[in-house]
Amino acid sequence: MRSTNGKISIMAICLLVGIMLSVQFRTSESYGPNLRDTRVDELVLKNSSLNEEKNALSQEVVSLREKLTNVDSGNKLTTDLQEELRKSNMAAGLIPVSGPGIIVTLDDSPRALQPGGNPNDLLVHDEDILKIVNEMKASGAEAISINDERITAMSEIRCAGTTILVNWNKIAPPFVIKASGDPQLLESGLSIRGGYLEQLKSFGLQTQLVRNDKIDIPAYNGALKFQYTTPKQSN
Amino acid sequence: MWLMVLFCLVIGLFIGYQLPILLPVAVVKYVSIGVLAALDSVFGGIRAYMEDSFDNTIFISGFFTNSLLAAGFAYLGDRLGLELYLAAVVVFGVRLFQNLGIIRRYLLKKY
Numbered sequence: 001m002r003s004t005n006g007k008i009s010i011m012a013i014c015l016l017v018g019i020m021l022s023v024q025f026r027t028s029e030s031y032g033p034n035l036r037d038t039r040v041d042e043l044v045l046k047n048s049s050l051n052e053e054k055n056a057l058s059q060e061v062v063s064l065r066e067k068l069t070n071v072d073s074g075n076k077l078t079t080d081l082q083e084e085l086r087k088s089n090m091a092a093g094l095i096p097v098s099g100p101g102i103i104v105t106l107d108d109s110p111r112a113l114q115p116g117g118n119p120n121d122l123l124v125h126d127e128d129i130l131k132i133v134n135e136m137k138a139s140g141a142e143a144i145s146i147n148d149e150r151i152t153a154m155s156e157i158r159c160a161g162t163t164i165l166v167n168w169n170k171i172a173p174p175f176v177i178k179a180s181g182d183p184q185l186l187e188s189g190l191s192i193r194g195g196y197l198e199q200l201k202s203f204g205l206q207t208q209l210v211r212n213d214k215i216d217i218p219a220y221n222g223a224l225k226f227q228y229t230t231p232k233q234s235n
Numbered sequence: 236m237w238l239m240v241l242f243c244l245v246i247g248l249f250i251g252y253q254l255p256i257l258l259p260v261a262v263v264k265y266v267s268i269g270v271l272a273a274l275d276s277v278f279g280g281i282r283a284y285m286e287d288s289f290d291n292t293i294f295i296s297g298f299f300t301n302s303l304l305a306a307g308f309a310y311l312g313d314r315l316g317l318e319l320y321l322a323a324v325v326v327f328g329v330r331l332f333q334n335l336g337i338i339r340r341y342l343l344k345k346y
Binding site (some may be wrong): 005006007008009011012013014015016017018019020021022023024025026027028030040 | 240241243244245246247248249252253254256257258260261263266267269270272274277278280281284289291294295298306
C-alpha cells in the first residue's frame with residue numbers, strides 16, 4: 001500500500017496529540033473552569049492593588065517603629081499623653097477594640113427573581129447599610145465595623161456599580177455589621193417595631209441580629225490623608 | 236491501520252494522564268489553541284493519506300508550524316489587545332469539520 005513512513009509518522013503524531021490533550025485536560029481541571037477568563041483579570045488587578053497596599057504598610061511599619069522608640073525613651077514623661085492618645089485613637093478608629101455589643105448580618109434575598117420583578121428588590125443596598133449604621137450610632141454604639149472595615153468619621157458607605165465601597169474597599173454580601181456598646185440598648189434600638197431592620201425583613205432580605213459579650217472590631221487600616229486641612233492655631 | 240492510530244491516541248492520552256507535569260495558568264489558553272491546530276493537522280494528514288497524496292515532510296512540518304503559529308498568534312493577539320485566537324479557532328475548526336467530512340465520505344465509499 002502506501003508508504004509505511006506515513007503510517008508511522010501519523011501514529012507518532014497521534015501519540016503526541018494524545019499527550020498534549022490529556023495534559024491540557026488535567027491542567028484545565030486542576031485550575032477549575034472559572035479561573036480562565038474573567039477571574040484571571042480580576043485576580044491580577046487584586047494582586048497589584050494588594051502589592052501596593054503591602055508596600056505602603058511596610059513603610060508604615062518603619063515609621064511606627066521609629067515612633068515607638070521615641071515613645072519608649074521618654075516613657076515616664078508621656079504617660080498622660082499616651083493615655084490621651086489611646087483615647088483619641090479609639091475615637092478615630094486607629095486601634096482595634098473589643099467589648100460587648102451586637103452583630104447584625106444582612107444578606108440578599110434567597111428568593112429567585114420572578115419574571116418582571118425588579119432585581120433591586122432582592123439586594124442589600126448601600127442605603128440599607130447606611131441606615132442600620134445610623135441606627136446603631138443613635139443607639140449608643142461606640143465602634144462599628146462592616147465586614148471588618150472600621151467605620152471612622154470619614155468612612156463612606158457607597159454603592160459603586162455592583163458592589164458597595166466602605167473605606168474605598170469593596171465589600172460583598174453577607175454584610176456583617178458589628179457594633180460595640182450597651183448590647184441591650186443596641187438590640188432594642190435596632191429591633192424597634194417598624195424600625196428599619198424590620199422593614200428590610202419584610203422586603204424579604206435575610207437579616208440576623210445577635211448579641212455578643214465580646215466583639216472584636218478591627219482598626220481602620222487605610223491611610224490618613226490631610227492634604228488640604230491643617231489644624232487651626234487657636235493660641 | 237486505523238485501529239493502530241486510535242490505539243496510539245489512547246496510549247498518548249494515558250501517558251499524558253500519568254505525566255506529573257501541569258501547565259502554568261498563563262499558557263493554558265495558548266496551548267489549547269495549539270492542540271486545536273495539532274488536531275487539525277492530524278485529520279488533514281489522515282485525509283491526505285486516504286487521498287493518496289500524503290507527504291511525510293508536509294505533514295510533520297505542518298503539524299509543528301501550525302500549532303506553534305496558532306499559539307504564537309494567540310499570544311500576540313493578547314499582547315495587542317486583539318482577540319486573534321478567535322481567528323485560529325474559526326479557521327482550524329472549519330478545516331477540522333471539512334477534513335472529518337471528507338474522511339467520513341471516504342469511509343462510506345470504501346465500506
